[in-house]
Amino acid sequence: MYATKFPTLPEEKTLLTHGRLRSLNLSTNGLRAFDPPDFGRIESLDLSYNELSDxxxxxxxxxxxxxxxxxxxEFMDLPPDLLDGSHETLVAGMDLSDNEDLSLPSSERTGGPSRRW
Incomplete structure (x- = not known):
């Protein structure tokens, strides 16, 4: 097994935008940034154990x-629109565990379905 470390992903703009890629695993790559302008038709994205804060x-x-x-x-907060009710499918399939400085709204910490955060 090879371990590759990318502080930023080269050509991230074209990686997802052509609509063919359905699953992408970029875990443990030392990424400090990942912000493509379009996510294409991606269904599964693993960005775990990088250094992302934004x-x-x-x-x-x-x-x-x-x-x-x-x-x-290294996420500290979530985008406000994530928990507005229009992203329930994504929220149900999301793992936010081990983001030690992440603060969640109090309603998400108590009650509701069991989630990995």
């Missing part, structure tokens, strides 16, 4: 995204 701006526009693993990063 939520990708266009991630909530990814209509087909069902599974998102962002565990083990």
């Amino acid at each position: 939520w990708p701006r266009h991630l909530l526009d990814a209509q087909d995204l069902r599974v998102l693993n962002v565990s083990g990063n």
